[in-house]
Amino acid sequence: MTVALVLLTLLVGAWLLAVIEAWLTTGRLRPVAPLLAGLSHLGRESILARKPDRLFFETAPVLLLVVAVLGAAVLPLAPDLVIADLATGALFLNAVLAYVLVSLIMAGWGPNGAYAMVGGWRFLGQLIAYSMLIVMPITATAMRAESLLNSAIVESQAGLWNIVYQPLGFVLFFIAAIALAFRSPFDLPTAPGELAGGVDAEYTGVRLAVLRLARLVMVITLSAATTVFFLGGWQGPLLPPWAWSLIKTLAVAVSMLLVGFYLPRIREADLLGWCWKLGIPLALLNILIVGLLILVVP
């Protein structure tokens, strides 16, 4: 039951996101468009590239989808609406998200094309940039909750949401989450204008449909994670807990889309430079501040 509800949430979220994305790019609001797009992908040929590493080529989209769903599995949408509230939930999320990289390397290597290959390896560089900015803000939230249980992290924000308690962490995590989901302005691995789709470039038909779905679900999962870690999760007045989770998650997801809509793609060198020279010191500062706050304010 819980599993079904979480999966349904992910799918509905992905659908809404696709509608909004199409609205932003084409200026038309068409609720059925994502469904039609999915259906038309099913009807199109699935072409295999010449001499692919077929194992990787086939596995990559599925792995990405699995990763996104597994990440969502440890995030509580309501006090009892969580597939597995692991004692190491916050760490588990990190662990799962690390496999996005694995999936992209497979997708880059598998189809045997230069654009895809460059895209896949680019993401490795991107990971070097963003990964610390995912881990460190989460660490700071876990410090406040004195637990790695995601539900405990939500409950620790009962008085004050983490977005207020540690705004620096929120900003860093939000940016890193966009980079992790490789959406514009961090869409270096796909980069339509530079690599003609990069890791996506050789996928068609059903495989492309899975890949696109996985990318949307990934955004939802990361938005849900942002909600859990920084926006007080299910907490809120009047509405039932799950509704608050859903509203906050979608709001974060849409704001991620909007950031990409209004910004050009970042330079890879700038991304690495800024993350290491600015982002990581700030993240450490955030941890320090939170530590002091915990000690000073009882």
Next chain:
Amino acid sequence: MVVQAFFVGVFGLAAIGFGVAVFRTASMVRSALALLFSQAAVGCMFLAMQAEFLGVLQIMMMATEMSIMAIFMVMFMMDPGGLGGMDMSHQKRFSIGAGAIAAATAISVALFSDWGPIVAEAPDAAMQTRELGFEMLGRSMLVFETAAITILTAMIAATAVAIPVRQPGVDTGKLDKGNGDKEQEASK
């Protein structure tokens, strides 16, 4: 207990299988990813043995580590795609012998030692994480700090070795960073 034995066995087999695959595939990326899955299976064994924190940590660390391994494989191998079908090994017989002897010794020790009484129940995961934290920042503080300093030193040393002489600004060794900090942070 049967369930535990089952999962330990399955993941153990997976770890061994992928481990063997590392040296049996000609494609270097496959080789690196096989190692990744082998290590991830080891992580799953930890989970099956109720060491949740360690298991998740292992699964997390290895993803990045082995992906970096993959890019280095591609860089440094003559035939990363494995199309040439060339043999990249030497002293095969000797190695097989050494491996077999090492494994046999370890196995016989495992089988013929008296391991003493077995503890049936492990502490629950939340408790473990908490206790590990106290251990790490209490009694084992020195060990923990030493590990942290070691990793920092290694990062700096590796970067220093890797960057070209008199050619600042180009840092290929940068790829090595990342693993250490993550561990320190995650283990807090």
Next chain:
Amino acid sequence: MTPVLILALLTGAILFGVGIYGALSQTNLVMIMMGVELILAGALVNLVAFWRFLHPEVYAGQMFVLVVMTVMAVEMAVGFGVAIARFRAKGSVEMEEAGDLKG
């Protein structure tokens, strides 16, 4: 309970053996490092099994695992540093061609 411990120890032993084989038989530095990683993985399995089935109340066991993981990371970092330096200097990380590294 003993069977599970033995199972884990056997897995560790075989991983160790495979790692030894890999580290000795491969000619490429990166592949050798892979072998070493497997050896360490075998050690990790044993450590966790000992902690779990013999002394779950002593957390130094888990601490030990963390230290070994650190060693793995350090090994990677240093190994790749050396590999890059060698590749820059010689154009090769093949051990067959590393006669000058002999002591």
Next chain:
Amino acid sequence: MSEAATTLAGARKGRPSILRRWVGQALARNLSCLVVPGPEVALAHGLDLAAADMRIAATPRDATVLLIVGELSQKLDEATAVLYAQMPRPRAILVLGGSAPSSLPQADVSADLSQTELMEAATRLQRLLAEGAFAASPDDFDSSILQTKTEYVCPMHPEVVEDEPGSCPKCGMDLVAREAGGDSDAGEHDENRGHEHHEHHHDHKHESEGHDHHHAHHNDHGQSHERHHGHHQNHKHAHDHEQHQGDDDHEHAHCHEHEDHQGQDHGHQQEPAQEQSGTEYICPMHPEVVRSEPGRCPKCGMDLEPHKPGEDESVKEDVSEHDHEHHHDHSGHDHDGHDHSDHDHDHDHDHDHDHDHDHDSSGFMSMVEVTKDLPRSADGLAMDWLEVPFGPCFPGLPGGLKLTLTLDGDGVTEGQATSLVAMNTSSEEVAVETFIERLAAAMPLAPVSYRLLACRAIEQAAGLEPDPAVERGRAAALERERIASHLGWLAQLGRQLSFVWLTRRAAALQLETQRADREQLVALRPALQSLIARLEHTPLLKARLKGIGALPHGSQDLRGTVARASGRTEDARQADAMYRELGFEMRAESAGDAWARLRQRHVEIMTSLDLVEVAGDPELPKLRAIDNPSGTGEATVETPRGRATLRLTQERGQVVSVELDSACSQHIGLVADLVEGQELGDALVAVGSLDLSPWEVTS
């Protein structure tokens, strides 16, 4: 005309069923177009694809509709055929204006170049897709462009190219098969091209991309997957077969040859002793230890390795002759024709080859050897370089421009640009009116400027004095086109940088500007101002463009925006009396990078708007009545991309000779300098910032 047809030429095989009907409907309502030559050309023609419910696809893989805008040049026509072949079925062809390209199947729908026609055509196309996306027996797409010619080359001597397999007349090596189709420059880069097993060592050379040599081919949107199917056939996938049966058929012969060859090559590798004179055993560490029997090295105790005489001369001694070093390790028999007498190894020993030994020397490759000749990257590591084509229909570059970059990972080591739609000025005699129309049609990105240029040149040849009243309207039209063109460039920049907002906003403004009269243009001023203000304050954009694409010192003959952005006072309008009258004043940036070019274009948009406001309603240049239809005339116009000069001679109303000097012909030569040593993203931004129009390149 396929209006009567109910199935698509590019239908997918499959019996119509209810599910397939749904899929067809879904496809029809979700049109994604690959625009040839490019979306910016469609925009310049005033086509609003979004209004027609069409999405622009970045790659052929993602497209259902091949949308061809205008006439295509011969080269682009061929490239388009390959793009079409890369599109997954069901696929449709929509041709707007112009005839269907000769190398493609007949267009499913064709229409004229206008928005209303496009809308109507889209509706027809949707109906067609909904009904005919699947057919029981679809036509096969076959074209001579996609055929692969196999030629045989010597791995050592690239100049040896034969039609038949055999051995090299120079060195006696077996020739290896290679695809020759369509590649004019294949000879230079045979390593990257289509011969997967051509020899062992070539695989090794491809460290970073080594699992395939077809990258270049494969990603060229000048390549086909149909061609690839030839290989598929040998390796895998029945399901592709059913769909491309016909394509596979014509590949048969070629494939078998290819296969045969591979087998042969492997033969060498696996049975090196075949024609071998003998084997010696050497210590890998101590080359001076050479024994005739397997055993251990007396110095270090290592196992001795079998080794065929004549193999390792390049390893230790022969540095100068590294031409062949890769071969020595493989198959001694390649060396039948070689003269090894100058090497100090004794080749005449006749030893037994010990197959039992677990290290067969045919498997051992010296990595030092392999990497020795590899180029060094900027960071000093020897890496493989890969030549990758970008274009001619690449989403981040102007359509028709083909950029060939040599990639070193994510960095560009060198590159060059060529235009596939370059204008051919060697004209036969045409009537002056026709000439004007032709010239304007040949420059889809700046038709008004070239129409004006032609009119002026012809009028000058006829000895007509400029008429201020006419010139005013013409100047306004020219400036309007400049605004539209710069907006088009902004939209293109947005596409390149995934800056969706910019793409949408700039494209919408461009469409509004194109046909606007003075009043409408003045009304657009606030919108343009806010676009510009916003862009100059967009985070990341400055960081993205600043310092990118800076021209080397002493770059000659810069023109237009590119020149003015680097502080040069180069503007043909300064010399124009009309513009002085309108109060034209040139302003220039000085930094000379992509950011300066962006700002310069902003400034020019506003300057042009001011000019139009003073000049009055734009009027499309029309040839004034000329009474003396003979003579030579020369005219210069500051087109949106820079000064263009046209010199022509006419006789009795016929244009007999033409000479065009355009800005883009000069700028395209800058590309090589701009991309060298840059990161891929930066290199593409730098090329984009030049605002090249491949049509305006004269060949």
